Amino acid sequence: MCCSGFLKIMMFIFNGAIFLAGAAILGVGVWFQVDKNSLLGFLDDVEGAPPELSQLANVSYLLIAVGAVLLVIGFLGCCGAVRESRCMLLTFFIIVLIIFIAEVAGAIVLFVFQDVAEELLSDLENEVRDSIQANYGNQDSGVTTFWDNTMEGLKCCGFNNYTDFDGSPFNNSPADLYPSQCCNSTMPEGDCSLREAQLSNIDGCFDKLLKLIEDNALIVAAVAIGIAALEIAAMVVSMILYKKAGK
Secondary structure, rough: OOOHHHHHHHHHHHHHHHHHHHHHHHHHHHHHHHHHHHHHHHHHHOOOOHHHHHHHHHHHHHHHHHHHHHHHHHHHHHHHHHHHHHHHHHHHHHHHHHHHHHHHHHHHOOOEEEEEEHHHHHHHHHHHHHHHHHOOOOOOOHHHHHHHHHHHHOOOOOOOOOOHHHHHHHHHHOOOEEEEHHOOOOOOOOOHHHHHHHHHHOOOOHHHHHHHHHHHHEEEOOOOOOHHHHHHHHHHHHHHHHHHHOO
């Protein structure tokens, strides 16, 4: 009896955490859906962009779906444990089992995606450079805002380096000027000239973005392994409570 009560409490706490996590993921998905134009709008100005990249806009739907499913799982787990409902506990077990299988498949895809992401971004190099040289510096273009925000956030300069801005409207007015992010903060204050950009030699956003994807992929994979272990424990506990509820 004492063991059964402990399992109920653990199920309630575990599924309460799942419910809150689902609410957070759902919120992120809604935010991404509302703000996706500013996050991915630069692709509209890039000719020949791989169609695979445009599919990133659908990530919001995935997050919303995952968040909604987690909310349902948390509700079923909490109510099933408290009310000792065999139907809720069995439904909880089936849904968690399906998600567990999907996570295993997703983890494999995630490791493969590291190489796919590098290949896609490499293929995009010439198109992105042409877009920068044609539009960066035009205040009515989203390219300027996007690259300013990206370079500021990742502490990088251009796609590969400062030379990506050669011939752009910003570079030509006045001549040989580069974005301030292409010069070290230790340089004298003022405009970022060609010589200062060469001496600073700030890394390009391509390398920074790849490292960000790789680092996050490893983190997500590690978290997924931890979640998978908890899911296995949750399935075992739900089946124990399911059997006890039938007596």
